[in-house]
Amino acid sequence: MLERLVAAGADPLAHRPSDRPSLGYVCSYVPEEVILAAGFHPVRLGARPGPTGPADSLLQSFACSFARALLDGLLSGRAAGLSGVVFAYTCDSLRAAMEAWKVRAPAGSFIHFLNLPARLEGPGVDTYAASEARRLADALAGVKGGRQVMAERLAEATRLVADLRRSLGRLDRVRSSRPDLLPGSVFIAVARGAQALERSEAARLLATLADEFEAAAAVGSAAAVGSAGAAAAARPSQPAGRPRLLVSGGYLETEQPLRLIEESGADIVADDLCLGWRRIAFAEDDEPSGLAELAARYLRRVPCAAKHPPDPRFDFVVRLADEHQVAGGVFLLQKFCDPHAFDYPALRDRLEATGRPTLLLEVEQGSVASGQARTRLEAFVERLRAGGGSP
Amino acid sequence: MTQPERPLAADLRLAADRDLKGLILKHYLGAYRAKRPFTRRPVAWVTSGAPVEILLALGILPIYPENYGALVGSRKAAVPYCESAEQAGYSQDLCSYARTNIGSMLTGRGELAGRPLPRPDLLVAAKNICDVVVKWWEVTARHFDCPLFILDTPFAADGLTLDQVAYVRGQLEELVVVASKAVRRPAPPPAAFERDLMKVLDLTRQATGLWQEIQTLRQASPTPASALDMFTNLFPIVTLRGTQACVDYYRQVRDELAERVRRGEGAVPGERFRLLWDNIAIWYDFDLVRYLHARGAAFVGETYTDAWGIYQFSPEDEKDPLGAMARQYSLILLNIGLGTRKERLFNMLRAQRADGAVFHSCRSCKTYSLGQYELARAVRDELGLPVLVLEADMTDSRAYASGPAMTRIDAFLELLTSKA
Secondary structure: OHHHHHHHHHOHHHHOOOOOOEEEEOOOOOOHHHHHHOOOEEEEOOOOOOOOOHHHHOOOOOOOHHHHHHHHHHHOOOOOOOOOEEEEOOOHHHHHHHHHHHHHOOOOOOEEEEOOOOEOOOOOHHHHHHHHHHHHHHHHHOOOOOOOOOHHHHHHHHHHHHHHHHHHHHHHHHHHHOOOOOOHHHHHHHHHHOOOOOHHHHHHHHHHHHHHHHHHHHHOOOOOOHHHHHHHHHOOOOOOOOOEEEEEEOOOOOOHHHHHHHHOOOEEEEEEOOOOHHHHOOOOOOOOOOHHHHHHHHHHOOOOOOOEOOHHHHHHHHHHHHHOOOOEEEEEEEOOOHHHHHHHHHHHHHHHOOOOOEEEEEEEOOEEOHHHHHHHHHHHHHHHHHHHOOO | OOOOOOOOOOOOOOOOHHHHHHHHHHHHHHHHHOOOHHHOOOEEEEOOOOOHHHHHHOOOEEEOHHHHHHHHHHOOOHHHHHHHHHHOOOOOOOOHHHHHHHHHHHHOOOOEOOEOOOOOOEEEEEOOOOOHHHHHHHHHHHHHOOOEEEEOOOOEOOOOOHHHHHHHHHHHHHHHHHHHHHOOOOOOOHHHHHHHHHHHHHHHHHHHHHHHHHHHHOOOOOOOOOHHHHHHHHHHHHHOOOOHHHHHHHHHHHHHHHHHHHHOOOOOOOOOEEEEEEOOOOOOOOHHHHHHHHOOEEEEEEHHHHHHHOOOOOHHHHHOHHHHHHHHHHOOHHHEOHHHHHHHHHHHHHHOOOOEEEEEEEOOOHHHHOOHHHHHHHHHHHHOOOEEEEEEOOOOHHHOOHHHHHHHHHHHHHHHHHHO
8 A cells, every 4th residue: 555655656657547548747736636637647747866868958957957857757758658748837947848848849749838827816816827727628628538627527536636635634644643653754755656646546545544544643553554564664763852853845856855864863744845745735625616716726725935925835834833843944955946945044034933943955866965964964853852943 | 257368359339338327327326316305206126027117107216136236247246245145045056136136135235335225115026037036026025024016927938818918917907006005105096097107108119119220220240239238238228118318318329320330330340250149148257258359259139138129019009008018028038938039039140140149058047048058959950050058147257167168169269260
């Protein structure tokens, strides 16, 4: 169960269902409910970690390694088995990756740019976002294997995605209460898998997994539960008194930075990550009645750093830190990511003003350079253990 | 900086430059005067793609931190400000205009007689040039606790949809209200405001028309104005667009260039090659341009300066000036797709009869630079013209190595010579 989700996250294209076409998408603001309702299996396209190849002749090195690696994957034929790719307006580098792919993609490739607003509030924002959701739905209906996004299909897809998020929410609570059972790195790997596996299967697995972990947490032991035992085994054994941390950043291509934090003696109990809680924490109380409401719901989610205004995310991070009683924060900054880099000093100051020390680590090609980072992390953890960060 | 032993060209400078210095001085002095009790006027910090005509129609004085960044860069003074921003936690990978301004803001120091820019009453950023300005203006808003308006202009890759125009137009209406409130004035009656706005738009139209005439005059051989003239003469079209002073100044420049063309007088002595420049200037190293000029390679066009001629308002816009602005401000160079950019670049290369192109791959400016490799390849392979890609930064000289750049320029010159 857990292994299947983690494996799907690590290699999404190998886990596509065979009974329907698959469609790649790039940003967590792409409503996968619409892709599902149009009859496709949505695959969140990440980027392979490591040095880039052909993309380097199209994008300068100051485009982030995520944008370059994403383009690299596409140029290397990664999208060959997909019906197309949906990009969304996220930032200038991803826009450039999309533009480069438009020039280089094989003739007839389906490429859609979901031209989302950068503003989340103000007159006309909802109407414009709804028009973009409609444009996406119409475009998908015209792709081979696609179908019209009818109201009942959209409602069904919305329920399915909401189920997934609810189960991830239950797992998030276990991560926070029992990081010894469900380490933060494993939680993110599971969340990644939930964006890769066939969604009905993912929903079933996640619900069962949540049951298992909750039971294990109640019993107080991992031994009785298969998946929980496996997850707990992933966490390196450390002395007691592991500081509780929050991590903040963009899209992580691998869990390496998170594992490095855990190996340094801290627990990740909350996150403000693109793959993690920022994407999962939707208000799910009501069911959107159509595309316009769904689009509006995406506007109201916890925002990414590329959206304006930034304050809701800052407030969210501080609230998370309080709710999960974290002792400190680690910023995982994707090198050359302008939106997060601009937000970093203010968000750092907000967190530190609550008495929580922070640490900044730079992520490139999917990982943190481990040597120096490990030393800095260990010193940071020691500082927290010594009481340098009790809120 | 370029190596001093290399001979540089002494360009024929424009007589109008003397007046330009006065315009720049007057603009910034006016901004400081606007903060004094008896000459008070609301000040807005705006991005270079902001719909400034609305602010001017409301009597608000626009100030351009990007222009200030260029000014600091051209004085080779940006690095200490950048370092101050970096010490505060702003990554060295961020835009150097932003770091220069943030550093100046945080330290309270500046390059205008030691002063930073005057404090804003309002901040207006338009996303049409990049997403960086949105974040930079957010930082500024937090620092000054100042009202901030973001004009969200969705990417116009393949033109504009009606929904996009409606979305942007609605925000322009909102700006009138937000700006009035920020400067503590009642929002003007719509009819009166539109009348004032049309007057300003007409001044913009006249200025951009003259700017286009100037670019057209540069098609002459030898070219009457080089990149050095144009980069410095950019100031009014950027910061004074929508004012009579801007129109008057460019009329003077246009007439001077027309006279030069009539006399067959070139800006670059011994013009042998005609080049086009892509991207922002390297403000701290104009010697690089002079070096090329000294070898008869004259810049006859720049996509960067040309971009300011796009605001084509017409008296017809009276029916819906905000709609016209929504379209114009959405279709600026950095908000259009690569295919359209390539078309415009090719048209410009042909119109200016260029023999080659220099691409400044500017690490600060992603929207301008990402895509240049593809454009450079197209110019080389489809038009058969030599191209040179220079890795640098417009303001932060730490990101630039002049030695390797000069070696590549020499190789580029050899290629131009062999093709001549």
